[in-house]
Amino acid sequence: MRRVREVFAHHLGESCGGMSFCVYRDGRPLLRLHGGSFERRESPADRIGRPWDEHTLAVMFSGTKGLTATVVALLVDRGLLDVTAPVATYWPEFAAAGKQRVRVAQLLDHTVGLVYTDPEPATGMLDVPAHAAALAAQQPLWEPGSRVAYHAVTFGYLVEELVLRVTGRRVGELLRDLVAEPHGLDLHLGLLPELEDRVSPVFRAPGYAISTFLADPRRRALVDRMYGTALLREELPANTRAYHASGLASGAGIGGADAMARFYSLLVSGELVTPRTRDLFTRTWSRGIDAVNDRPVAFGLGFEVQDELRTYGPVERAYGHSGAGGCLHGAWPDAGLGFSFHTNEMRGENTDRRAKDLLDALADG
Incomplete structure (x- = not known):
C-alpha cells in the first residue's frame, strides 16, 4: 500500500x-488515510485550522x-417489492x-425519461x-426503457415515493434502522442536529463544471433544469x-x-442483502451514451457499474456510486474490496485525477 500512500x-x-x-x-480495514483541512483554504500552502480527520463528515451528493x-x-x-x-x-x-x-427497474436504471420535474414546484x-x-403526472421525454440518461435529482424523488408507498417510511429511516445502526455505520440520511458540528462545508475548486462531456447548448439547457440550483x-x-x-x-x-468503504465491503460479502439480490442490483441493466450529457454511462439498479471510462479503476467488474465534485464509493467484487474516496473540494470530471490515481495505485498493490 506504499504507492497508495x-x-x-x-x-x-x-x-x-x-x-x-x-x-x-x-468488513475489516486495509487502509485508512485522512488529511487536509475541514474548512476551505485559499491555497494548499495556507495553515490548516481545524483538520479533516477520521471523525469528519461531509455531504456525499450522489x-x-x-x-x-x-x-x-x-x-x-x-x-415487498418486485423490480419487474x-x-x-x-x-x-x-x-x-x-x-x-x-417498471420499477426503469426508475432505478435511469431509463424512465423523467430527468427534471415539470413544472418545478414553487416550494423548492x-x-x-x-x-x-x-x-x-408528467410525461416522459422518451419511451421509457428506450434511452438512458442520468436522473441526477429526480431519481431521489421517484424512489423515495415508491419506498414510501411500499413501507410507509422514508428511505433515510430505513437506512438508519436496517443498515446504519445494525452495522455500526456512521452514515446519515436526515442528519440529527447534534451532529452538525462534524459536517465539513463543501466548496467548488476554481473552474468547477458539471456535464463536462456536453457541448450541445440545447441539451445544456436540459442539464440546467435537471440540477436547478x-x-x-x-x-x-x-x-x-x-x-x-x-x-x-x-x-x-x-x-x-x-463508513462508506466498510458499507461496500459488507455489501460485497453478502451481509447487507442476500447475494442473489445484490447480484440482481449490481449487474448491468442499462448502458450507452447518456442521452442528455453525452457521457458513456452504465447502471445497475440504483448503482453505477463499471463503464467505458473505467470510472471504477483498472478492473472489469465494479459497482458503487460517484458524487458531484469527485467523491467515489464502491466495490471490486472479484477482489472482495470496498473503497471510498471522500472530499470537501469539488472538482470537474474533466480535470480531477484524485480517485483515478488512487484506484490505479490500489490495483498495483
Whole structure:
C-alpha cells in the first residue's frame, strides 16, 4: 500500500480542503488515510485550522444513491417489492401520461425519461412530496426503457415515493434502522442536529463544471433544469442545515470514507442483502451514451457499474456510486474490496485525477 500512500500525499499537497481514502475487505480495514483541512483554504500552502480527520463528515451528493439502492434491495429481499412490476402497482397515480407499464427497474436504471420535474414546484428542491406528485403526472421525454440518461435529482424523488408507498417510511429511516445502526455505520440520511458540528462545508475548486462531456447548448439547457440550483448557485444548498436534515434520497447522504468503504465491503460479502439480490442490483441493466450529457454511462439498479471510462479503476467488474465534485464509493467484487474516496473540494470530471490515481495505485498493490 506504499504507492497508495504516496499518491494520497501528492494529491493532499495540492488540496485546499480535506480528503480521505479508505479500503475494507470482509468488513475489516486495509487502509485508512485522512488529511487536509475541514474548512476551505485559499491555497494548499495556507495553515490548516481545524483538520479533516477520521471523525469528519461531509455531504456525499450522489454517493447517496448507492445507499438508497441498498434500501430498495432490502425491500426486494423481504418480498415487498418486485423490480419487474409496474410502478403503478405500488403508486397508482404514476400511471398518468401513459406511464402505466413503466417498471420499477426503469426508475432505478435511469431509463424512465423523467430527468427534471415539470413544472418545478414553487416550494423548492427540498419539497419531496411536491416533486413526486408532479413527476407522477408528467410525461416522459422518451419511451421509457428506450434511452438512458442520468436522473441526477429526480431519481431521489421517484424512489423515495415508491419506498414510501411500499413501507410507509422514508428511505433515510430505513437506512438508519436496517443498515446504519445494525452495522455500526456512521452514515446519515436526515442528519440529527447534534451532529452538525462534524459536517465539513463543501466548496467548488476554481473552474468547477458539471456535464463536462456536453457541448450541445440545447441539451445544456436540459442539464440546467435537471440540477436547478443544487450545484451552481453562489451559495451551495448542500452547506445548509435544511439540506442536511432533508433526507433527499438522491444526494443528501452524509458520512465519511471509512463508513462508506466498510458499507461496500459488507455489501460485497453478502451481509447487507442476500447475494442473489445484490447480484440482481449490481449487474448491468442499462448502458450507452447518456442521452442528455453525452457521457458513456452504465447502471445497475440504483448503482453505477463499471463503464467505458473505467470510472471504477483498472478492473472489469465494479459497482458503487460517484458524487458531484469527485467523491467515489464502491466495490471490486472479484477482489472482495470496498473503497471510498471522500472530499470537501469539488472538482470537474474533466480535470480531477484524485480517485483515478488512487484506484490505479490500489490495483498495483
